[in-house]
Amino acid sequence: MAVHSTQAQLKLPALLPGSKLNDPHQTEDPAKYPAEESKYVLPYLLEKSPEFRDLSDMRQQGWEAPERNEYSTNVLRSADESDENKAAYLHKFMSTTAREFDKAINAFKVQRVGSTPPVILDMCMAPGALLEIALKRNPGARALAFSLPVSYGGYKTSVASNLNTKRVFLDLTMRAADMDVDQIPEGHENTENFLPLQLEEGRLFDLVICDGQVLRQHSSVPHGGNRGARRVAITQLALGLQHLRPGGTIIVLLHRLETWNTVNLIWEFHKISSVRLFKPKSCYTKRSTFYMVATNVESQRPEAIEAVKLWKRIWRIATFSSNEECGKVVLDEESSVETLLEDFGPELAKLDKAIWKTEADSLVKVPFMKKPK
Ligand SMILES: C[S@@+](CC[C@H](N)C(=O)[O-])C[C@H]1O[C@@H](n2cnc3c(N)ncnc32)[C@H](O)[C@@H]1O
Numbered sequence: 001m002a003v004h005s006t007q008a009q010l011k012l013p014a015l016l017p018g019s020k021l022n023d024p025h026q027t028e029d030p031a032k033y034p035a036e037e038s039k040y041v042l043p044y045l046l047e048k049s050p051e052f053r054d055l056s057d058m059r060q061q062g063w064e065a066p067e068r069n070e071y072s073t074n075v076l077r078s079a080d081e082s083d084e085n086k087a088a089y090l091h092k093f094m095s096t097t098a099r100e101f102d103k104a105i106n107a108f109k110v111q112r113v114g115s116t117p118p119v120i121l122d123m124c125m126a127p128g129a130l131l132e133i134a135l136k137r138n139p140g141a142r143a144l145a146f147s148l149p150v151s152y153g154g155y156k157t158s159v160a161s162n163l164n165t166k167r168v169f170l171d172l173t174m175r176a177a178d179m180d181v182d183q184i185p186e187g188h189e190n191t192e193n194f195l196p197l198q199l200e201e202g203r204l205f206d207l208v209i210c211d212g213q214v215l216r217q218h219s220s221v222p223h224g225g226n227r228g229a230r231r232v233a234i235t236q237l238a239l240g241l242q243h244l245r246p247g248g249t250i251i252v253l254l255h256r257l258e259t260w261n262t263v264n265l266i267w268e269f270h271k272i273s274s275v276r277l278f279k280p281k282s283c284y285t286k287r288s289t290f291y292m293v294a295t296n297v298e299s300q301r302p303e304a305i306e307a308v309k310l311w312k313r314i315w316r317i318a319t320f321s322s323n324e325e326c327g328k329v330v331l332d333e334e335s336s337v338e339t340l341l342e343d344f345g346p347e348l349a350k351l352d353k354a355i356w357k358t359e360a361d362s363l364v365k366v367p368f369m370k371k372p373k
Contacts, residue, residue: 040337051356094129121205124212128159173231204245210236238311273297285362
């Protein structure tokens, strides 16, 4: 796999920002998604998936509605009310999500290998609801949990402190040594913030949770903004897959199922694991957010090793290169859209159904929206 470029930016009827009052999450950024390939994925989905057609109609309506700006402003104003409210809200939000997730998909229970207790890696733990469920489902399990320091806008954790969970507070995107970079380019503005190795080569986990996402209060994080969001996603994927035991499970928070980067990523995992998608019905409903659960991941297969190398290369470009170079990077050059759709299209249309439907059902509840005919 290699890196190639695209100049155009995505012009999609994007979703309504915000899901409900106090939604702490950042408005999604369409500029992250390469347009060229998405242009081919979209017509395919529009043709094959009635659920996606309905959702596209709803999103279009949302963007055209004169009430939209006022609605979004109110949502964001409420979300910015106070840090205390935000933390409490995110904790409640994530606990509800975790319970529903656990009930709907038995993803947190680890398939044990031999008699060793399961080990769990949480790449962005706080507040910690998903990890709490994972620890509950695996009595005796040990966890290593990374979290953004509170001084950078990270959250306090809700996970009860016990000997089984080691917590490490750091900015995930500065893990240069883990991303195989020992030399920081001279004069880099954040030289002193790059981090030494946190996970030694060959250290493997049975379950990896990649639920990190840039939230609005993370403006103090070096390299925040759009690039920060890409670096959070890429770092989690690279280190998550690298340190996953063959046959293990990885859970990844994703957005915008209709875009090339996301579809391509799911396809990559489809080749090396059993993939399921899950969108909670209680949270995240009006957003394009959902989870991918990949089980029995063949993490040592050449495709997996190549993917980790590619993500590390993208991290280096996103971290050290100019905005222009960074904007040109996409995930996979070798796989063409045609090959993807031929090989994975029918499966994708099946996997997607519930995700589109949940979002459309939720958008229809926005006061000024009408159900598509
Ligand atoms: C959706 S929350 C995770 C919720 C958590 N999994 C739970 O179950 O409660 C997203 C997390 O990503 C973290 N995050 C965002 N950017 C980060 C970064 N650069 N380094 C580390 N964590 C980051 C946020 O601070 C937040 O804790």
